[in-house]
Every structure is written in C-alpha cells, then in structure tokens.
Amino acid sequence: MAIDALVKPLLALPLFKGLTPLQLTEIVRCAERIIYRPGDVIIAEDEASDAAIVIVSGNSIRINDNGDAPQKSGGETLPEGVMIAELAMFIEIVHATTVIAQGQVKALRLTRQKMHEMMEADASLAQHFSSCIVTRLKLLAKDVKAVDTLIGAVTTAPQSPPTRANVPVEAHPA
Template sequence: MSINQEVELLRNIPLFAKIEPSKLKLLAFTSERLSYQPDQVLCRQGDIGDAAYIIIDGEAAVRIATPSGDIEVARLGRGDVVGEIAILCDVPRTATVSAVERVTALKITKELFFRLINEFPQIAIEIMRELAGRLERTNAQLRDAVTRSAPQ
C-alpha cells in the first residue's frame, strides 16, 4: 500500500477525519505498519503501554483475564483504536488484544500519540467519545449481569 493509500484510509477513520492530508501523510510515514496472523497478540494485559494501534484491516478480539478464565469483552475492526488507555492513564495494559483473522494495524508510539493530541485537539475529543461509549457499554453489560444473577 502506498503512502497516499494509507492517508486515504486514515481520512476515513473518524479519529483523523478532520486532519489535513499533509499531517496524515506524516502520521502514516512515522507509524509502523504491522501484520498479525489469527490468534497472534497485538498487546497483552499487564504489559507496559508504549503504543496505540489503529486497525486498518481485519478483526481483533479484546479479552480480559479473570479468575474463572478469559472473557471476550469486545471485537475491533477497521478504524478502531486500541491501546490508548495504557498510554493515557500510564497504567499496564487493561486487556489482551489478539487477531481473530489476519489484521493489519498502524502502531503509533506514545510520543507520537501525544504529539498528535497536542496538535489536533479534535483527536482528543474523538478519543473521549470512544472511551465514553466503551464505558457505557461496559456499564450496560454490568447491569445485565447483575440483573441475570439477582434472585428471582
């Protein structure tokens, strides 16, 4: 894929939709493009967060380890960002993300991620929207779980 094709792909991701093409070209050029085979791990729960990933193609599963085994909490696809919580909160990875099918992703280092947020506040707004959406979905799942386990 050419740099121009990557720029076009990035423009179709809501997180980057309002960023000028020249800046997206810089992002595409300074990011590392990685490929993962099915079951290969993009990031592992508990590891230090040194980068975020943007899924360009394919599907990945987000799993959280619990005492009774791993639980899949989400599926990610084209345009989804993963790994940003560990970077933003400076905490270990909160989940393990692995490819369900072949995945192509852009790896954005912590330094580049913060530079983008500083230069383009709309990226921070989109990240907040995404995180708020995830929190709402998690709360809904928790409500459902509590309702199902409550005595009838």
C-alpha cells in the same frame, strides 16, 4: 500497502478528523507497519503501552484477563478501522484488556515517542489533539454529573408515609 490505503482508516477516526492531508500522511509515514498472524497478541492486559494501534485490515477479538471471552458470544470482535489504546500515543497507560488477532491483521502502531516528536514540530497538531481530548473530558464530566444527579435523586427521594389498609369507617372505634 499504498500510503492512501493507510491514511483511509485514520480519516474515519474522530481523533484525526480535521487534520490536513499532509498531517495525516506524516502520521502514517512515522507509524510502524505491523502484520499480526492469527492468534498473535496485539495488546496484553496489565502490560504498559507506548503506542496506539490502528487496525487497517483484519479482525481481532478483545478478551478478559483469564483468557475467557467476556461474553457468551466469544468476546468482542474488533473490526477493521478501530483504534486500540488510543491514549497510549500521548501518555503512559496500562492495558485493561487483551486483544488477539483472529486472522491476519495489518495495523499501524503510533508510538508515543514519534507522536510527541511530531507535535513538537507542528504545534497545530498538538493543539488539535489537545482540543479533542478536552472536548471528550468535558463530555465525560457532563455524563458523570448526570449520573451523580440521578443517583442523588434516588438516595434523597422523600420516603412516602406508610400506607394503611382501607378499613371501613364503621370499623374504627369512636
């Protein structure tokens, strides 16, 4: 597959927006190119990962731990262009789900070792990824704070006094 066709999926991913064409090309050159056959496990739940996977072409499906689809629709279909286990190219992670190729899937495997080597060689690449991750963490913290505020408002809401049925004034003893 031509290098341009492999760079194209990265251009659509927020983590790679803002990188130079040379940086993107170098990332693709260092990536492992993999072809999964129908039914191949792309990632497996509870297994450690050392790489992110970018689906270049083909579809895959995310399933839960016991092999059953988490939704009645048969699982969550992951389309072309999606990145699986994004943080695995930076830090150690354990997969929380299983992803299986539905048909032939062509993918790029971005290993932690290669990404670390590239960031050591190009400080601006490391700065870019760091900035993206910090921005996401700030958004996550803001969302968590908003949820916490909502939960706090629900649990600390003043209790209204018990209501009495409307009883005619004449019925009340004097």
